[in-house]
Amino acid sequence: MVLKVFFPSCCSSAESGILIGRWIPEQNSAVILAVVHFPFIPVQVKHYLSEVQRVTKVSVSVLGSWSNSKQEKEESLSEFLEDLGTIFSHEPWIQISKEGDSKFWSCSTLQKHSNNPKMEEVILVYYDQRKVMLSHLHPPLDAATSTDHRAEDASKLSAIFDTVAKSKTLFMTDRYDDGPIKLTHWQSDGVEASILVELMKQASVPACMLLTFLLSLVSGVCRSRVLKFWPLSFLWSKLSTCEQLGHRLRHLQVISSNKKAQTQTQLMRKANIFVSLLIDVALGVLLMSWLYRKNRIGHLADTLIPVADHVAEELQDLLQWLMGAPAGLKMNRALDQVLGRFFLYHIHLWISYIHLMSPFIEMILWYVGLSACLGLTVALCILSDIIALLTFHIYCFYVYGARLYCLKIYGLSSLWRLFRGKKWNVLRQRVDSCSYDLDQLFIGTLLFTILLFLLPTTALYYLVFTLLRLLVVIVQGLIHLLVDLIDSLPLYSIILRLCRSYRLAAGVKFRVLEQQDGKPLRLLMQINPLSYGSVVRTYRLPTYSCYPKDSWTSLCKKLFLGELIYPWKHKGEKQD
Amino acid sequence: MEERRYRSASGAPIALRRRQHSASCRELAVRCPRLQLHSLSASTSAAWLAAYGLFVLTENSMVLSAAIFITLIGLIIYLHFVKIDQESLLVIGSLGIQVTSSYASGKESTTFIEMNQVKDVVINEAIHMQKVIYYLCILLQDPGDPQGVSEVVPLFQSSKPRLDCLIEVYKSCQEILEQRKTAPQSS
Numbered sequence: 032m033v034l035k036v037f038f039p040s041c042c043s044s045a046e047s048g049i050l051i052g053r054w055i056p057e058q059n060s061a062v063i064l065a066v067v068h069f070p071f072i073p074v075q076v077k078h079y080l081s082e083v084q085r086v087t088k089v090s091v092s093v094l095g096s097w098s099n100s101k102q103e104k105e106e107s108l109s110e111f112l113e114d115l116g117t118i119f120s121h122e123p124w125i126q127i128s129k130e131g132d133s134k135f136w137s138c139s140t141l142q143k144h145s146n147n148p149k150m151e152e153v154i155l156v157y158y159d160q161r162k163v164m165l166s167h168l169h170p171p172l173d174a175a176t177s178t179d180h181r182a183e184d185a186s187k188l189s190a191i192f193d194t195v196a197k198s199k200t201l202f203m204t205d206r207y208d209d210g211p212i213k214l215t216h217w218q219s220d221g222v223e224a225s226i227l228v229e230l231m232k233q234a235s236v237p238a239c240m241l242l243t244f245l246l247s248l249v250s251g252v253c254r255s256r257v258l259k260f261w262p263l264s265f266l267w268s269k270l271s272t273c274e275q276l277g278h279r280l281r282h283l284q285v286i287s288s289n290k291k292a293q294t295q296t297q298l299m300r301k302a303n304i305f306v307s308l309l310i311d312v313a314l315g316v317l318l319m320s321w322l323y324r325k326n327r328i329g330h331l332a333d334t335l336i337p338v339a340d341h342v343a344e345e346l347q348d349l350l351q352w353l354m355g356a357p358a359g360l361k362m363n364r365a366l367d368q369v370l371g372r373f374f375l376y377h378i379h380l381w382i383s384y385i386h387l388m389s390p391f392i393e394m395i396l397w398y399v400g401l402s403a404c405l406g407l408t409v410a411l412c413i414l415s416d417i418i419a420l421l422t423f424h425i426y427c428f429y430v431y432g433a434r435l436y437c438l439k440i441y442g443l444s445s446l447w448r449l450f451r452g453k454k455w456n457v458l459r460q461r462v463d464s465c466s467y468d469l470d471q472l473f474i475g476t477l478l479f480t481i482l483l484f485l486l487p488t489t490a491l492y493y494l495v496f497t498l499l500r501l502l503v504v505i506v507q508g509l510i511h512l513l514v515d516l517i518d519s520l521p522l523y524s525i526i527l528r529l530c531r532s533y534r535l536a537a538g539v540k541f542r543v544l545e546q547q548d549g550k551p552l553r554l555l556m557q558i559n560p561l562s563y564g565s566v567v568r569t570y571r572l573p574t575y576s577c578y579p580k581d582s583w584t585s586l587c588k589k590l591f592l593g594e595l596i597y598p599w600k601h602k603g604e605k606q607d
Numbered sequence: 608m609e610e611r612r613y614r615s616a617s618g619a620p621i622a623l624r625r626r627q628h629s630a631s632c633r634e635l636a637v638r639c640p641r642l643q644l645h646s647l648s649a650s651t652s653a654a655w656l657a658a659y660g661l662f663v664l665t666e667n668s669m670v671l672s673a674a675i676f677i678t679l680i681g682l683i684i685y686l687h688f689v690k691i692d693q694e695s696l697l698v699i700g701s702l703g704i705q706v707t708s709s710y711a712s713g714k715e716s717t718t719f720i721e722m723n724q725v726k727d728v729v730i731n732e733a734i735h736m737q738k739v740i741y742y743l744c745i746l747l748q749d750p751g752d753p754q755g756v757s758e759v760v761p762l763f764q765s766s767k768p769r770l771d772c773l774i775e776v777y778k779s780c781q782e783i784l785e786q787r788k789t790a791p792q793s794s
Binding site: 032033035059152154156187188538539540541543546552554559 | 628629630631632634697699700701702705707717718719721723
């Protein structure tokens with residue numbers, strides 16, 4: 032079988048020594064992690080390797096020898112290196128030698144216990160140690176779901192990535208340490224660290240504790256019995272602002288927990304939540320500064336009442352139009368007048384309430400606008416709630432119209448069955464034939480005709496108010512879509528993919544380097560980053576809203592029958 | 608390294624280049640027909656003539672600058688995301704198969720499939736519009752079922768070489784894939 036040697040490109044110019052790394056027998060490949068230089072005492076090397084093995088759980092061992100000679104190949108050195116093979120017994124013993132500045136190295140193996148002395152082919156794969164150590168390999172989504180054959184068929188490449196990632200302690204010793212072992216790896220010129228990162232790590236512990244304490248206070252207040260009485264709890268469940276605030280509170284709790292993230296997904300989730308909150312609050316503060324400059328909020332409050340008045344006037348005109356002969360249709364005069372007057376009185380009440388509240392509107396809006404500093408999503412939710420409150424009369428009209436229409440439709444269908452001599456059997460849930468008395472038939476037919484001729488009027492009112500309600504629902508839906516987008520977008524992952532694309536790996540790619548006959552095949556292994564679509568799909572933050580489960584046909588059916596539609600349900604709400 | 612000319616399924620001239628890097632490593636690259644100058648100038652002139660016609664109608668010079676902008680953006684998007692210059696296949700026995708597409712703007716999109724996931728490389732027939740065309744594809748192993756195929760990865764989708772070119776590529780791939788069957792399996 033072909034022997035694959037994964038060699039770190041940082042060790043290409045290292046002095047002669049022995050190679051340490053991990054041997055993966057199933058794939059016949061050797062992952063070289065570092066080069067140990069002369070002079071060394073073999074016993075100390077073995078002791079050091081067993082220490083590393085204990086800490087990292089990676090079976091690190093001496094794999095072979097590396098000779099980097101500036102002059103011609105020395106015979107004594109090659110014999111010395113072969114003798115080393117007997118001290119550190121490893122099967123097969125790999126010997127790599129580089130002459131001068133030549134790019135083409137020779138690589139041979141010594142097999143002591145093999146029966147066939149055939150020279151096997153060697154493939155030399157160079158890899159960037161630091162990038163492979165930091166990167167996280169993402170399996171394709173369908174492979175991630177089937178976990179039965181995980182252990183055997185685990186991606187062969189993930190074994191290599193794991194080996195390098197888990198050997199972090201090996202890379203902690205640099206050449207300025209005074210130990211008995213002198214190593215060369217990617218960090219042997221000095222351990223990398225950043226002062227800012229260390230300072231932030233030190234500062235984060237007390238900050239997290241403070242945040243946890245504050246959050247526990249706030250959630251204690253929210254959960255107190257005072258706020259659970261019936262009118263208030265109903266109000267909280269209907270306002271989307273409270274949902275959003277609760278969602279963000281949960282996010283804050285996730286960030287401020289003291290437990291360190293165990294897996295990569297947890298770490299990315301925490302980072303995504305943190306960046307999302309930061310951007311949200313920054314945009315909210317920007318919005319707030321824009322609103323409060325030049326007293327724009329005062330202007331907004333001043334225009335709110337005239338807008339509400341205008342909407343009410345338009346509705347009144349609409350009702351007058353319906354009470355006349357709308358679109359040339361002939362309505363039943365009496366029913367028309369009754370319904371029209373009822374709705375007009377309703378609007379009159381609504382306008383009076385708005386005018387009652389008008390002196391306080393500016394102050395309420397001013398204080399409510401301050402809550403935009405909690406985030407842009409909160410501001411958008413408040414906007415959606417204000418729209419819902421201002422169009423409450425449209426919602427009421429829709430409910431009245433729908434209930435009236437629904438009653439009419441049920442009455443009509445039941446009396447139609449009577450007209451044909453049938454009845455709905457509730458026990459058997461089917462239509463059965465039934466013999467009615469003459470007076471039952473007479474009254475039933477009379478009622479049927481009355482309802483039938485009153486149908487166009489009710490249907491028209493129902494149609495008009497349903498369309499208005501759907502318009503308001505669409506506007507609110509768009510706002511919620513925007514809020515969801517801001518909530519669920521994994522900004523940290525996207526920025527990471529932009530700036531440090533090697534951290535999120537979809538796979539690897541190989542590039543064939545210059546070849547020379549007789550020398551092993553040289554390949555360069557580079558990291559193939561994840562595409563932006565997969566990044567968003569993998570690291571999306573879960574949100575609390577679920578989109579309507581009704582298909583278009585069931586929605587149309589509900590509209591036709593006059594059943595009330597609730598397009599946006601939140602997760603956790605009881606389903607009707 | 609050798610290069611031979613063939614024809615694609617639609618009749619355009621393509622070139623197949625074969626390189627043998629070592630006994631178990633081969634690279635096969637198919638170069639697609641390049642962007643033709645006459646089609647580029649025809650589409651640009653058509654777009655600008657339409658914009659000039661609109662300008663004459665509306666007397667708004669924004670139409671002209673918008674047309675220039677749209678043509679430039681469209682050309683950049685076409686070169687970077689649509690026009691494929693070369694599709695290549697790198698077969699490394701015992702490591703895997705790498706499929707690369709290089710776009711006209713220089714962008715390269717690569718997929719590497721490990722050798723233990725590859726079941727076989729075959730030539731399939733497909734009915735495409737009014738033609739029956741042949742295409743080369745990699746069959747991926749189903750981890751649960753040793754006889755099953757979990758996915759079919761079609762190759763050379765943009766250059767669509769004809770059967771004679773595909774047979775050459777198929778033979779080259781099979782020579783390397785057979786090596787893994789004859790090699791002694793390590794437990």
